[in-house]
Amino acid sequence: MSISALERPRPVHRAADLLAAYLPGSFYFSSARGALLADGEHARVRAGNGAHALAAADALDAAAAAGIPEPVVAGAVGFHPAAQAALLVPSVVRRADAPTDVRAPGAESGTVRTVTPRPGTAQYTDGVRRALERIGRGDLSKVVLARCLELTAEAPVWVPALLARLVGADPAAYAFAADVTAPGDPAPRTLVGASPELLVSRRGATVVANPLAGSAPRSGDEALDRERIARLRESAKDLAEHAYTTAQVAEVLGRFCVDLDVPAQPEVIGTPTMWHLSTRITGRLAAPADPACSALGLAEALHPTPAVCGAPGTGALAAIADLEPEDRGYYAGMVGWTGLDGDGEWAVTIRSAEVCDRTVRLFAGAGIVADSDPAAELAETCAKFRTLLRALGAEDVA
Numbered sequence: 001m002s003i004s005a006l007e008r009p010r011p012v013h014r015a016a017d018l019l020a021a022y023l024p025g026s027f028y029f030s031s032a033r034g035a036l037l038a039d040g041e042h043a044r045v046r047a048g049n050g051a052h053a054l055a056a057a058d059a060l061d062a063a064a065a066a067g068i069p070e071p072v073v074a075g076a077v078g079f080h081p082a083a084q085a086a087l088l089v090p091s092v093v094r095r096a097d098a099p100t101d102v103r104a105p106g107a108e109s110g111t112v113r114t115v116t117p118r119p120g121t122a123q124y125t126d127g128v129r130r131a132l133e134r135i136g137r138g139d140l141s142k143v144v145l146a147r148c149l150e151l152t153a154e155a156p157v158w159v160p161a162l163l164a165r166l167v168g169a170d171p172a173a174y175a176f177a178a179d180v181t182a183p184g185d186p187a188p189r190t191l192v193g194a195s196p197e198l199l200v201s202r203r204g205a206t207v208v209a210n211p212l213a214g215s216a217p218r219s220g221d222e223a224l225d226r227e228r229i230a231r232l233r234e235s236a237k238d239l240a241e242h243a244y245t246t247a248q249v250a251e252v253l254g255r256f257c258v259d260l261d262v263p264a265q266p267e268v269i270g271t272p273t274m275w276h277l278s279t280r281i282t283g284r285l286a287a288p289a290d291p292a293c294s295a296l297g298l299a300e301a302l303h304p305t306p307a308v309c310g311a312p313g314t315g316a317l318a319a320i321a322d323l324e325p326e327d328r329g330y331y332a333g334m335v336g337w338t339g340l341d342g343d344g345e346w347a348v349t350i351r352s353a354e355v356c357d358r359t360v361r362l363f364a365g366a367g368i369v370a371d372s373d374p375a376a377e378l379a380e381t382c383a384k385f386r387t388l389l390r391a392l393g394a395e396d397v398a
């Protein structure tokens with residue numbers, strides 16, 4: 001008698017159940033691959049820059065030996081090479097299929113009291129001009145300049161409702177909520193968002209990365225959007241911006257893979273707020289058992305890609321340090337999970353916010369290359385903010 005159907009592990013929950021069970025302090029991550037909700041803290045994973053994957057492999061072995069069933073390392077790593085990380089082995093992990101018909105109550109508008117742009121818009125466009133000077137001098141070819149909106153709500157922001165609205169608006173997004181509370185925070189701090197960008201996903205020996213770069217706002221009008229998509233496909237400036245990112249991602253994955261498929265031309269993908277040039281790169285790992293080849297190891301090797309940093313990386317990091325007045329924190333870092341077998345999924349932490357009590361800090365950035373127009377780059381950041389602003393009921397205030 002065949003029992004294969006019984007043996008096959010299957011998710012026992014629905015993504016909507018996991019979302020309903022999410023509470024601040026838990027870790028939630030979902031994508032078209034499935035949903036994961038993790039609770040409790042079996043162990044923290046602490047490691048220096050570039051050493052997270054090895055520390056995670058040790059922590060996973062120890063957790064399995066301690067009887068944690070199907071342990072994972074889950075959490076977020078900040079943008080800067082020496083940034084903070086919030087990675088742990090949770091005590092309990094529940095999984096579900098990909099979210100589909102998630103219904104969330106609409107955002108109540110009028111709850112956001114103040115919106116403070118940091119830097120101000122004029123200072124941001126000035127930063128873009130200064131970046132263009134550096135590009136003109138040949139110091140670098142591309143840099144992603146970000147800005148922040150600091151929102152104050154009239155009451156503490158309830159992250160479970162915000163997360164459910166983000167998933168409901170775009171069930172295919174890489175949606176996440178991770179506890180990133182740091183010493184000195186006045187209240188628990190949660191990183192929450194719905195990213196369109198896969199840093200890397202691994203299943204067995206197969207890896208996928210899906211860099212995005214080159215963008216246009218979505219208008220909601222079909223004819224206008226068709227025009228914007230066609231323009232994006234042919235824009236030399238956006239194609240150049242995209243090519244820097246794809247080249248670096250392909251080069252890094254090439255070090256780990258025996259076969260790598262890099263499509264020659266990007267396609268255009270859409271989110272509810274944006275259109276992006278997108279290249280789906282797939283590869284087969286040469287040594288899948290090596291901890292450096294775990295999903296987290298690959299994510300660490302790839303991060304930060306020119307989608308959120310620039311090219312070359314060192315010049316771009318220096319430009320970001322000089323031209324961005326706000327610390328990015330977890331924005332433009334990575335968020336996801338890795339299992340005992342090395343499989344896992346890590347997204348680029350964009351279209352995200354850090355929520356701490358009544359304060360919400362959102363970031364959005366735009367890739368600056370030789371032909372960038374400061375006003376257009378500012379407009380691009382405004383369009384990217386809409387993902388979170390909509391979910392916060394604050395689209396009209398910023």
Ligand SMILES: C=C(O[C@@H]1C=C(C(=O)O)C=C[C@H]1O)C(=O)O
Pocket residue numbers: 144146197211212213214215276307308350351363364365366367368384
């Ligand atoms: C930096 C962000 O997005 C990134 C930058 C893009 C661009 O410059 O065109 C496009 C997608 C993302 O890779 C952001 O959303 O904040």
